[in-house]
Amino acid sequence: MVYQNFVKPFLARNTTDAGCVNSTSSTGEWLQLNFQAFSASARLGDFSALNPTFDGLLALDKLTPEQKAELIFQLETSSRLDTKAITQIFWTFLQPFTNVTLNLTSASSNGLNKNLNDFLAALKPLGRFIRSCVNISQTTSGGSNRNTTIQLLVNWTMSLDSNITINYFSINNITDWFEFVVLSVMKKLTNQTLPDKTSIFSFVLSEDPPITEPVDNCKFTSSNNSCQTSQTEENLAKSINCVAQSNLSFTEENLKLLTTELSRTLQTLKSRLVTNSSQNNITALFAELPADGFTSRNLDDVEFMRFWFQIKMKPLLPQIPREFLSCFNTRSFSCQAYRALFAELNNNSGLMDNATQMNVLRDFIFPFLSKRQSTGVDCTLPFNNSVDFILQNFGSFSPLVRLQEFSTFSRNFSALDALPVLTLDQRVDLVFNTPASPENRTNILTGVFDFLLRDLNRDKLNNFLPFLRTQARKANFTCENYNAIFNRIDQTLSSVPPNQSEALLTIRDSVMMIPPVGETIALCS
Structure with a gap:
């Protein structure tokens, strides 16, 4: 405590x-x-x-x-x-x-x-x-x-x-x-x-015995069955009741702070509950749609949005109803207010289940970033390069984005430049599923293997190789494509000490076992 x-x-x-x-x-x-x-x-x-x-x-x-x-x-x-x-x-x-x-x-x-x-x-x-x-x-x-x-x-x-x-x-x-x-x-x-x-x-x-909650002298009872709660929740109820009976005077800022802290405590308690009527009752208290809850001033107020997230959205985690997120599309939030709310969602993404993370991406982030296409208002955060673009605008939700979708929100997006923050699935998508001429694919392979062959990325390379073995033939790799890989490996081999070359030679041999369609690997040498 x-x-x-x-x-x-x-x-x-x-x-x-x-x-x-x-x-x-x-x-x-x-x-x-x-x-x-x-x-x-x-x-x-x-x-x-x-x-x-x-x-x-x-x-x-x-x-x-x-x-x-x-x-x-x-x-x-x-x-x-x-x-x-x-x-x-x-x-x-x-x-x-x-x-x-x-x-x-x-x-x-x-x-x-x-x-x-x-x-x-x-x-x-x-x-x-x-x-x-x-x-x-x-x-x-x-x-x-x-x-x-x-x-x-x-x-x-x-x-x-x-x-x-x-x-x-x-x-x-x-x-x-x-x-x-x-x-x-x-x-x-x-x-x-x-x-x-x-x-x-x-x-x-064996589990340690539970810690007994401290005795609270402030009494709280309720005859309403829907309010019957566990001992831990009851202590929170007692705290709220004590505050209500204490004739305290609050400034606006202190009241905001109290509400925020109680919301955080309630979120912690809700996460401990099993799925039952008690959880449903708590969720119902916070799940009313906010379509009529904003004034025009609120829609531009960054501090209000941060405060509103703490008391209105966070208690719903790990789940937020899709309708709750979709209703934001009907409101004319300023980009500043959107960014404040995005920052709160990004910082709390670890509290969300997978479905909720996907809903936040599809029903909240994508619609706001797409506003430029229909209104000319660009809500993307400023960025210096493609890595920065992903980190600033998608944050912890970026692994859920399909590779081609990044280009929708930035005409200058380069998947090769963004390799350090792409997931394995996104790199696989870049190499095998991106429509490309043989020349472009060679450039892609050169960039990808330049990245994967760095010392710090060897684990990423080992995770990528199984996809190369299974997908290269399906993607109709040419000799030129394979030679691009061999050239990058050979160039790396020439610059590493002998005690580090064995692993690279093994990788090279494994690639040699994947001949292009209709040809033997000897013809690619």
Whole structure:
């Protein structure tokens, strides 16, 4: 309660600094000085929202198991999850066991000589991490990156136990985590025969008991069945009721602040509810369409739009009715008001389910960006290049945009220039589905492979190659197209040290196995 109601709002106040202390030598020091012991109560997203340069991998020793689980999926979303990151995160759970010995016959522990209960207790942080990973994976799709995450987890597990066989690993299944991760960790840490697996599972992966809500002396009751709520919601109701009975005087700004904070709290409570009449009742309070709720002044007021989002739209997440979004098309918002509302939606896209993200794109963003065609009013944000165009105007919704649609909103858009922010599907679309002459396709392949062959993009290249193998023949690649690929690989080979050339030669050989239609690869040499 102290963190949510005091520390977090205070640190997030409108200042030029990231928190109270910004001049620090490291990410870990910034986290420690600004949050102190309250960092354990925060979500990982709170840190990056306050400090955009925050890097969880540089502060792993300060993160809770739950925050490390969030970090896994945050890195997945940004396509930055790799073997090194996985190893760093898991090492934080294994490091406490350095030089520790398990003594199954001892009733007590002595220094580094641990009995079973103390040994398993030291594994509880790993259990909390795993439970959070399962919960997050069940509520997020991960898109095309999810398979990469699973493979990285499998590879790390097999690095612990080379004899293990993993035919299938479900990231949503806690039993798979136990069988493949927990038991592999224990096997790595001790060569002794383990006791009953059921008891280990219950000890390491059991959920912590719920925290009892504090007693509130302000009474609140209701005889209306539709208002029967859980204890947590009841505390919010008590808070609202206390405010109503306190004869407080509010300025307009303070009233806005109170309403915004209560809306945020309500959003948190709503996210915890299962789908039932209680959730439907709460949603119904906020889901009235706003078609008649704006004055002409509101339509130009940036601050009003930000405030309106907090109290009207955010409580609906993770879902916003399509009708709610579509009705915006009937209102004459200024571009400034649209951009303010877009910024709020973009910053909260992680709270939306996939369908809602798509609805925001199709029923809100696209119609406003299309206004230039019918009204001459251009609501696109200023941009310096194609990468900037995507980031500024589509933000976190850009992976949902079809490649050809970007050109609809910018005549100067260049997919080749935008390669750093395109998804795998969008790059595949560029190479195989974009109508192009053989000469243009050669230019496209040259640009794409120039990008993919950079050291930092090798994972992207490995993800792209399966599509090259399956789609090249269907796309009627010519010898000229293949030679463009070979030329880029050969040019890269000439500039890398010998110890880095093996992987590139393997890639070259794999491309050599895909001859163009009606020809042999020898004719392309």
